Amino acid sequence: MCTSDDAERKVKAARGDPAQARKELLEAAEIYLTLSMNADGREREHLAKAEELFSEARKIPVPEHVHAPAARRGLTFKDIGGLSALKEEIRFKIIEPLLHPEVYAHYGKKAGGGILLYGPPGCGKSLIAEATAGEAKAAFFHVKPSNIKSKYVGEAERNIAELFRAAREQQPSIIFFDEFETLGAERGETAANERGAIAQLLAETDGMGAKGQQVLLLAATNEPWSVDLALQREGRFGATVFVPAPDSEARKEIFKIHLAGKPLSRDIRGEELLAMTEGFSGADIKAVCEKAADIPLREYFRTGEMRPLHMADFLSALKGHRSVVGQWLAKARREMGSRNALEQYPELTCGAAP
Ligand SMILES: Nc1ncnc2c1ncn2[C@@H]1O[C@H](COP(=O)(O)OP(=O)(O)OP(=O)(O)O)[C@@H](O)[C@H]1O
Ligand SMILES: [Mg+2]
Incomplete structure (x- = not known):
């Protein structure tokens, strides 16, 4: 357990960097606060000291x-x-x-x-x-x-x-x-x-x-x-x-946003990608786009060839990518169900993602 000497050491260390000084003063105040809970006849004295240090710490501006x-x-x-x-x-x-x-x-x-x-x-x-x-x-x-x-x-x-x-x-x-x-x-x-x-x-x-x-x-x-x-x-x-997982139309827009400026091959089958990403979040789609783009990028450093992204790149990016949206929905339904609050949140009961 800390003593008033520990607290005083902290008070002495409370100089220089304002954030550090505040921390030292607050810690010293906490020590006095704890000491004031001991029935040793000095409760009031310790409490007064704690209050004084708290108020001193509060004069130092809150960090930006x-x-x-x-x-x-x-x-x-x-x-x-x-x-x-x-x-x-x-x-x-x-x-x-x-x-x-x-x-x-x-x-x-x-x-x-x-x-x-x-x-x-x-x-x-x-x-x-x-x-x-x-x-x-x-x-x-x-x-x-x-x-x-x-x-x-x-x-x-x-x-x-x-x-x-x-x-x-x-x-x-x-x-x-x-x-x-x-x-x-x-x-x-x-x-x-x-x-x-x-x-x-x-x-x-x-x-x-x-x-x-x-x-x-x-x-x-x-x-x-x-x-x-x-x-x-x-x-x-x-x-x-x-804020639901995106539907097919929204996924299309999200793909467009995250593929903007990337070179795309004509073999990409958009409808298939939309179907394969059912239940994905925007963050999942972004991750798939990034992973797909990494493939030709890595290749470039081996071959020196700058090729566009192909459907095959998206298929390998999708392989093994698991979305957590489904897990979240299951948990949300469980939590709401156990609180009898499902009627309040109808969007959780009707379909959305699997
Ligand atoms: N509708 C969307 N359109 C475009 N990009 C999206 C969309 N949704 C998510 N993203 C991408 O996924 C990233 C993560 O999304 P964001 O941080 O807004 O999710 P969140 O709902 O706040 O998640 P969390 O609950 O984990 O905080 C975004 O920075 C963005 O790149
Ligand atoms: Mg967030």
């Missing part, structure tokens, strides 16, 4: 990576195959309110109402979030739980507050919570020090859509059954939208 907008890759909806209904919904709920707030105000509509995207891995959730920011010409805050969560008491709340502050400062902006099940997990299922983060998130999102505020929310998860219901309420993430 927590709240800096993501670098822009210039993605737009053209870079996404399929998902036309979802693009339409995002356009109405997120993009247009940011581009034309006055029209929404004219019809007495508050901007806002975040969208929670859910579905199997690799089907374009993160991609569409980033492209939304591109379409809306908005600052894009890509939030991963690892950037927000902290083992230190109160730090996650502070990170969330700082994130919303930065997003308001740079509005119009979109905050995208990725792997949302980890951040917005049901309160009953989370550790006490994480519940504060959800409470902070609820508080920050409570006033969403307030007049003049141009910060809109998107979130994505593979496990919607683990997301706190209070976060799914209207005004926060009122709409929960399924």
Whole structure:
């Protein structure tokens, strides 16, 4: 067990690099907090010391990576195959309110109402979030739980507050919570020090859509059954939208996107490729295209010949490629079934991918 000497050593080491200094101070504060739980007559003294160090640590600014907008890759909806209904919904709920707030105000509509995207891995959730920011010409805050969560008491709340502050400062902006099940997990299922983060998130999102505020929310998860219901309420993430594996038409578009600029032979049988990739995600299709292109590329370094991609290259790329979409659907049905929530998610019961 750590002693007050250990804590003081950390306090002394808290100089120089701000991130390191914060860490040392927070660790020292945690030691005093633990010491204050011992009944040794010095509880109050230790608690006061812990509070003092916590407040000192909080004076040091939160590291940039927590709240800096993501670098822009210039993605737009053209870079996404399929998902036309979802693009339409995002356009109405997120993009247009940011581009034309006055029209929404004219019809007495508050901007806002975040969208929670859910579905199997690799089907374009993160991609569409980033492209939304591109379409809306908005600052894009890509939030991963690892950037927000902290083992230190109160730090996650502070990170969330700082994130919303930065997003308001740079509005119009979109905050995208990725792997949302980890951040917005049901309160009953989370550790006490994480519940504060959800409470902070609820508080920050409570006033969403307030007049003049141009910060809109998107979130994505593979496990919607683990997301706190209070976060799914209207005004926060009122709409929960399924992002399915692409159908044949969408797969065609995705192939086109990922084969753009690659030399293709005329022997490629498109319909056959579409049939063979039934149940594949966009990420699977991208991987197949990359693997297929690697074959003539490797050959070139042996033969010096620059040949186009043939059907045979796609067939070998497809061999042994297994999509995880089917496994995800089976798991999702099991989870929803055990919570009696299948009616809430009709898209899981009707067909889609095998
Ligand atoms: N509809 C699509 N159109 C074009 N490319 C796609 C599409 N869906 C997926 N991809 C490709 O697959 C990659 C991974 O997709 P993305 O990261 O958006 O998946 P995700 O749904 O967020 O998955 P996860 O649940 O694992 O986070 C994208 O960067 C893109 O290259
Ligand atoms: Mg993702």
